[in-house]
Every structure is written in structure tokens, then in C-alpha cells.
Amino acid sequence: xxxxxxxxxxxxxxxxxxxxxxxxxxxxxxxxxxxxxVGLAEIxxxxxxVIPLSGVYIPRVDDFVIGKITDYSxxxxxxxxxxxxxxxxxxxxxxxxxxxxxxxxMLDRFKVGDLIAAKIAAxxxxxxxxxxxxxxxxxxxxxxxxxxxxxxxxxRLIGKKGSMIKTVEAGTGCRLSIGQNGLIVVxxxxxxxxxxxxxIRLIEQEAxxxxxxxxxxxxxxxxxxx
Amino acid sequence: MxxxxxxxxxxxxGRRFDQLRPFxxxxxxLRNADGSxxxxxxxxxxxxxxxxxxxxxxxxxxxxxxxxLRCRYHMSPFSVDTRKNPAPSRREIEISKILREALEPAxxxxxxxxxxxxxxxxxxxxxxxxxxxxxxxxxxxxxxAGINMRDLVVACAAGKLGGQIVLDLSDxxxxxxxxxxxVAIMPNLNQVTLLQLDGMMTGEExxxxxxxxxxxxxxxxDAQKATLISKYFGKAExxxxxxxxxxxx
Numbered sequence: 501x502x503x504x505x506x507x508x509x510x511x512x513x514x515x516x517x518x519x520x521x522x523x524x525x526x527x528x529x530x531x532x533x534x535x536x537x538v539g540l541a542e543i544x545x546x547x548x549x550v551i552p553l554s555g556v557y558i559p560r561v562d563d564f565v566i567g568k569i570t571d572y573s574x575x576x577x578x579x580x581x582x583x584x585x586x587x588x589x590x591x592x593x594x595x596x597x598x599x600x601x602x603x604x605x606m607l608d609r610f611k612v613g614d615l616i617a618a619k620i621a622a623x624x625x626x627x628x629x630x631x632x633x634x635x636x637x638x639x640x641x642x643x644x645x646x647x648x649x650x651x652x653x654x655x656r657l658i659g660k661k662g663s664m665i666k667t668v669e670a671g672t673g674c675r676l677s678i679g680q681n682g683l684i685v686v687x688x689x690x691x692x693x694x695x696x697x698x699x700i701r702l703i704e705q706e707a708x709x710x711x712x713x714x715x716x717x718x719x720x721x722x723x724x725x726x
Numbered sequence: 727m728x729x730x731x732x733x734x735x736x737x738x739x740g741r742r743f744d745q746l747r748p749f750x751x752x753x754x755x756l757r758n759a760d761g762s763x764x765x766x767x768x769x770x771x772x773x774x775x776x777x778x779x780x781x782x783x784x785x786x787x788x789x790x791x792x793x794x795l796r797c798r799y800h801m802s803p804f805s806v807d808t809r810k811n812p813a814p815s816r817r818e819i820e821i822s823k824i825l826r827e828a829l830e831p832a833x834x835x836x837x838x839x840x841x842x843x844x845x846x847x848x849x850x851x852x853x854x855x856x857x858x859x860x861x862x863x864x865x866x867x868x869x870x871a872g873i874n875m876r877d878l879v880v881a882c883a884a885g886k887l888g889g890q891i892v893l894d895l896s897d898x899x900x901x902x903x904x905x906x907x908x909v910a911i912m913p914n915l916n917q918v919t920l921l922q923l924d925g926m927m928t929g930e931e932x933x934x935x936x937x938x939x940x941x942x943x944x945x946x947x948d949a950q951k952a953t954l955i956s957k958y959f960g961k962a963e964x965x966x967x968x969x970x971x972x973x974x975x
Contacts, residue, residue: 510954511869512832512877512914527834527876534914536834536874538958553958555872556760556779558838584779584841625839626790652872708959 504544509535515548523549539652540708553708557583557651557681559629563620566641566679567631569610574601577610579618579631582648582681587629589618594633615641617677617685637677644677644687647697649704651682656707657700664703664716671720672696695720730887730899737899739768743892746882746942749859751953753866761871763953765863768896769853774863776871778843793838797826799860801849821857828861828881828910828920834874843873854897855883858908861920862946869954878950879919881910882942884935886927891934893942907932909939913947 509515515526515533522528525537526548535541537552559565559581567579567587579587592599594609610616616631617638623629633639649657657678658665665676672695674688686696699719706712731737741747747768756762759775766772782788799821803812814822829845845868847860858881865879885895886905900906905925911918927935 508955508959510878510951511875512912513951514914525874529915534876536876537872538869538954552872554761554870584781584838586781 504542506543507541508539509541509550510538511536515541515550516543521547523547525550525552551655552652554650555652557581559583559585559587559620559623560680561620561623563680564617564678565620565631565681566615566617566646566677566683566685567681569612569614569616571612572606572610574606577606579616581618581629581631581679582651582683583629585623585628587618587620587631589616589631589633593621593630610640615646615685617641617679641677641685644685645693645697647684647686647700649682649684649700651680653704653707654678654680654682656712657684657703659713664713667713667716667720668696668699668703671717672699730902731890731892737887737892737896739896743890744938744941746894746945747896749946749949751863751866751949753870753953753957759867759871761867761869761873763863763866763870765859765866767853767855767859767862767894769851770849770856770859771851772856772860772863773846773848773850774860774867775846775848776843776864776867776873777846778871779838779841779873780843782840782842787842788840791839792835793833794842795826795830795833795835795845796842797822797829797845797847797864799825799847799849799857801852801856805849805852821860824920824922825857825861825864829864829868829879831917831919832865832875832877832879832912833868834876837874843868843871852897854895854900855908857881857920858883858910861910862950866950866953870957877912877914878947879910879912880943880947880950881908881920882939882946883908884939884942886925886931886935891931891938893938905931905935907935907939909936909943911940911943913943 513535517532526533533548535550539550539552541550565581567581569577570580571578577589581587595604618631618633621630621632672692674686674692674696677685686693750766752764755764761776763774803809845864849856861881884907885903887903905927908922910920
């Protein structure tokens, strides 16, 4: 890609000096742009941002996440989304507006311990995030293997316009549902799942290296032959 | 009293007046912590662990607009010559507080409202200047945990032995010497986050000692940076072609 400069940075390190739009994980002090994270700084088209290499998942509205029901009250389920915030799934968003705790049994839909695929419906940092399961592909997860990777490595696993995920799916014959919070459901034949898990681990460990795509292709081809 | 500086101008451990003790830094040493670091500074051995951001317990301590930073400096019973009672002493409680206050300005706590970050510093072996070494390790552990920071924090002490200003006091020098001046800075912002003085110095001596401590901090900062870079990037070159983008972009 033309006009993109990259460099490794640590918190507090000067990235560039000058007028730039500020992307994620940077801050400016008198026209000097500094990183706030350990990661890869990118300068392109007048914007500076840092792709972090560590850190917890911070929810963003419309993120696809995978969570675990940890508790429920009369009006909502509590969902662990592997973040520093507990998410809530309001019963009204599942049963509809006329939900009444007297008539509808919440346990019919989700029990404690169930895994769900959900979308972040609302999150403004003053309140805990709300999730929703209405939408295609959302709801109870009842089959597949679950893996957790660092949420900062998720963009790499997906790849540019989904290229990496397509490579892995084609190479293993599995379907991957990747939550932005780092939880992944792998569905497919057992030998494909084992291969996919191995590949996901490789991507997580080598997320920042330049020749990742080649390494992944090599791994998929090698285990495919065996 | 032992002579702290001999005729050749060398100190009890053979260092010159402006020399740091040999040190070693490591990052990401604990699996269970979100971020961790280990430092050896002379005979000091200190482990730093960071947990968080996470939910606050007890809940009533929650801050609505920012993250609660908690810090615990603790010396293991076996870290000193005669067994130390493991209960937090007056000194440890005070050091925990000043370390928290030294780290706070470097962290962007407003990014994590209603959460808590715990920083644990465990002194496994103590040899004077452990608050400075601990602080240096804590900043690394926080960076390792991926918490938004304005800058790293790095600390180093200077002191006075007889009339001579020296860098990085060891345990004996701290106990037998005339003054101890721990300094912590945010190196890129050029700001001081910790400054203590135990003993007496003239204005001139203070200036020399402060400058010397800053030099020590600079050396340690370079090591901090190198440690983080080698942990996260190894010897790899920055990728030139691959672009990391999520589906939403």
C-alpha cells in the first residue's frame, strides 16, 4: 500500500511531529503524536494510529461477540464477554416488548452456562454494555469447539477484507465465527477442527510478523497432506 | 563504620560514583497476570504483576469517571537477612501509596471508567533502592497489560556518601550514607512523578544528585524500551505489505 509508514512503538514514544488526524491509541501534545500502547504505529493519509499488541477487550457498538451466560435476574441475563465489563441481555429484547416475568420463563431460552453469539447493542461507558441476539447468526451456540485468543489479535485472524479467515476456512473445511472479544467458535469435521485450532494458535502467536500469510498457508498445506 | 568510598574513588561493590548496579529486565513473566515484569537491580529481585482493567470489588469503591488504581508493594519474609513479618508494615503501606501516585499520572485512567487496575510488587530479594526498581518494573508490567499510558515511568536514586554525590545507592550505602534521593520520571514528557529526599543536601548537592538520577533514569528507560520491543517484536522487521484491518473498515 502506498504512503503507509509503520514502526514499532512503546507507550509514550513519539510517533510523528506535525498535524495529523488522531486514530486509535495515540494522543497529541503540541503537535507531537505519541503512542499509548505497545504496538505497531501506522501513518497513512494524514492519520496516525497504533495497532495494539496487548490489552483487554473494550466493547464497541455493533461488535459481534461470543459470551457466556453467568446469571439471570427477572429482567435480564448477565453475559460474560471476556471484557472488564459484564454485559446484559435484556429479556425484552428476546421475548419482545410484552415480556412479563410471570408468563415467560427465561430459562426456556438461555440457561446459566450457555454460550451465545451476540451483538453489542449499546455501550456508552457510563453504563454496562447491552447485547442483543436478534439478527442472523445470533443466539444460542449449540455445536462447535470454542477457543479464546487475545482480542487484539482478532483483526489479524480476520485479515484484510476477511482474507485470512477465508484461507483458514478453505484449508480446514470448517466454519469460524470470530467474536471481536477474542472468542471463536469452530464448526466442522473433527480433523478439520484440530487443524483450525492449530492455525489459530499460530496466527495469535505470530500476529505481527510480515510473512504470516505464507506461514499459515504452509501449515495448512502440510497438515492437509498428512 | 565502613568506608563507603576508597582512595581510588571506588564504592564498596567496586562501582564508580556515577555507575548503576548491573540490572536485568524481563517482561511477560507470569501467565496468570494480564501484564507482568521482573527486575534485578544489583541484588534486588522484584516481581511486578498487573491485573485489570477489571470489575471493582468491593463495588462501592467504583469511580464513575475513571479507573481505580490500586498498588501493593510487599516484601517477602525471605527478602531480607532476618525474617520480615509478612504483614504490611508502615513502610510498605507508605511505599504502596507513593508508587501509586508515581504511576497515576502516566496512566490514562479516564479510558476505563468503573473498573480497577491492581498493581502488585513483590520484593523477592531486597538490596536498597527497591522502590525505584519496583516502579521501573511496574511501568513495564502496565505496558505489557496493554493499558493506555501517556508515558512509561522510570525511577532511579542518587545519594550522598561523605561529601560525594553517587548514583543508585545499594543497601549498605543507603543505611550508612548521608542522603538518599529517589527520583521517578516520565522520560518523554519530561515530568517528575516521584521525588523523595532522606537526609541532608545543600542546594548545589541536590542539583548534582538530581541530574545524576535523571541520567540513571535515561539509561534504565532505554533498557525498558529494548525489553518491550524484544518481547513483542523479537528481531522481526515491521511488516511492509500486510495490512491489519477488521471487517468493519
